[in-house]
Amino acid sequence: MAKLFEPIIVRGMTARNRIWIAPMCQYSCENQDGVPTNWHLVHLGSRAIGGAAVVICEATAIRPDGRISPWDTGIWNDEQVQAWKPINDFIRSHGALSAIQLAHAGRKASIYRSWSGEGAMQLEAGGWQPVSATNEAFPEYNKPHELTTAEVYELIEQWVEAAVRSVAAGFDMIEIHAAHGYLVHQFLSPLTNQRTDEFGGSVENRAKFLVEMVRKIRSAIGEKYPILIRFSVTDYHPEGFTVADCAQVAKWCHEVGADLFDISSGGLITGVKIPIGPGYQVPLSKEMADSLTAPVSTVGLITEAEQAEKILQETDIEVIMIARAALRDPYWPLRAAHELDVDVDYWPNQYLRGKFPKN
Numbered sequence: 001m002a003k004l005f006e007p008i009i010v011r012g013m014t015a016r017n018r019i020w021i022a023p024m025c026q027y028s029c030e031n032q033d034g035v036p037t038n039w040h041l042v043h044l045g046s047r048a049i050g051g052a053a054v055v056i057c058e059a060t061a062i063r064p065d066g067r068i069s070p071w072d073t074g075i076w077n078d079e080q081v082q083a084w085k086p087i088n089d090f091i092r093s094h095g096a097l098s099a100i101q102l103a104h105a106g107r108k109a110s111i112y113r114s115w116s117g118e119g120a121m122q123l124e125a126g127g128w129q130p131v132s133a134t135n136e137a138f139p140e141y142n143k144p145h146e147l148t149t150a151e152v153y154e155l156i157e158q159w160v161e162a163a164v165r166s167v168a169a170g171f172d173m174i175e176i177h178a179a180h181g182y183l184v185h186q187f188l189s190p191l192t193n194q195r196t197d198e199f200g201g202s203v204e205n206r207a208k209f210l211v212e213m214v215r216k217i218r219s220a221i222g223e224k225y226p227i228l229i230r231f232s233v234t235d236y237h238p239e240g241f242t243v244a245d246c247a248q249v250a251k252w253c254h255e256v257g258a259d260l261f262d263i264s265s266g267g268l269i270t271g272v273k274i275p276i277g278p279g280y281q282v283p284l285s286k287e288m289a290d291s292l293t294a295p296v297s298t299v300g301l302i303t304e305a306e307q308a309e310k311i312l313q314e315t316d317i318e319v320i321m322i323a324r325a326a327l328r329d330p331y332w333p334l335r336a337a338h339e340l341d342v343d344v345d346y347w348p349n350q351y352l353r354g355k356f357p358k359n
Contacts, residue, residue, distance in 0.1 A: 034074025051333030066104030088170035099173035106183030180267030218257030305336035
C-alpha cells in the first residue's frame with residue numbers, strides 16, 4: 001500500500017487517505033450575505049466523490065468585516081449554519097470528512113473578486129474599513145483600524161462562537177487560518193505587530209491571540225473535533241516571522257488543543273522573493289515536522305502522485321494538501337490511486353463503469 005492511501009487518525013477521526021483538499025476561495029456568494037450556495041455544494045461535493053479524505057471549505061469569515069471580499073462565505077449567523085448542513089452531509093455521504101477554515105482577513109479585507117473589479121473596495125462601493133493588529137495598510141488596500149485590547153478579546157470570543165456554529169453546521173474538523181497575511185498572521189509577525197499591549201512584543205505575546213483562541217475553542221467544542229491551524233511559517237524577510245518562531249507557537253497551540261499543522265508560507269508583505277517551484281514549501285513543512293510531535297501537512301505545487309508519495313516516504317510529513325491540481329481535476333485522488341497501482345474501494349457506484357483499468 002502506498003503511504004498516500006494509508007488512513008490517518010486525528011483525534012479519533014479516521015481520514016481514509018493522506019490526500020486532503022486545501023481551502024480555496026470561490027468568491028461565489030452572489031447575494032453577498034456569506035451564505036454558501038449550490039456552487040459550494042457541487043464544488044466541494046465533487047472533491048469528496050473524487051476520493052479526497054478531507055475536504056476543507058474555503059476561508060470562511062467569523063464576522064462580516066472578516067471577509068476578503070463581499071462574495072466570501074461566512075459562519076456568523078444561523079442562516080449560514082443551515083446552508084452549510086446539506087453540503088457537509090453530502091461530503092460525508094461519499095466517504096470524506098468535512099472541515100471549515102475559520103478566517104478573518106484583517107487588513108487584507110474589503111477587496112473585489114478578480115472578475116468583478118480590481119484592488120480595494122471603497123466604502124461608497126460597498127466596502128468597509130478593515131481592522132488589524134496595526135493601523136498600517138497593506139499596499140493599495142484600505143487603511144485599517146488598529147484593534148484595541150478589548151476588541152482583540154471580543155474577536156477571540158467571536159472566533160469561539162464561529163467554531164460552535166461550525167460544529168452545529170456539521171463540520172468534522174475546524175481549521176484556524178493563521179497564514180497568508182490575514183489577521184492572525186498579522187498578530188504573529190513582528191513586521192505587522194508593533195503593539196505595546198499584552199498582544200505585542202515577544203513571540204509569546206504576539207502568539208497570545210492565537211493560543212487563547214485555540215484554548216477557548218477546545219473548551220467550547222469539547223474533545224471530539226480536531227483543530228487544525230494553517231501557518232505561514234516564513235515572511236521571506238530577515239526581520240519577519242520564522243520557522244523557529246512558528247514551531248514554538250505550534251507547540252503552545254498543541255498544548256492547549258490543536259491537533260495538526262497545515263504549513264504554508266508568505267502573504268504578509270509585498271516585494272519579497274518567494275522561491276516558487278514544484279513542492280517549494282516541502283522543506284519548510286519538513287523542518288516543522290522535525291520540530292513537532294503533532295502531525296504536519298504540506299502544500300504548494302504538488303501535482304503528481306509519485307511526487308506526493310515520495311514526500312510522505314522521505315519525510316515525517318503526514319498529509320498532502322492538494323489545491324490548484326484539484327481545481328483542474330476533482331478526481332485527482334482516484335487518478336493517483338491508479339498511477340500508484342492502489343485499488344481503492346471508494347469509487348461511487350455511479351462511476352464504476354469509468355473506473356481506471358488495472359495496470
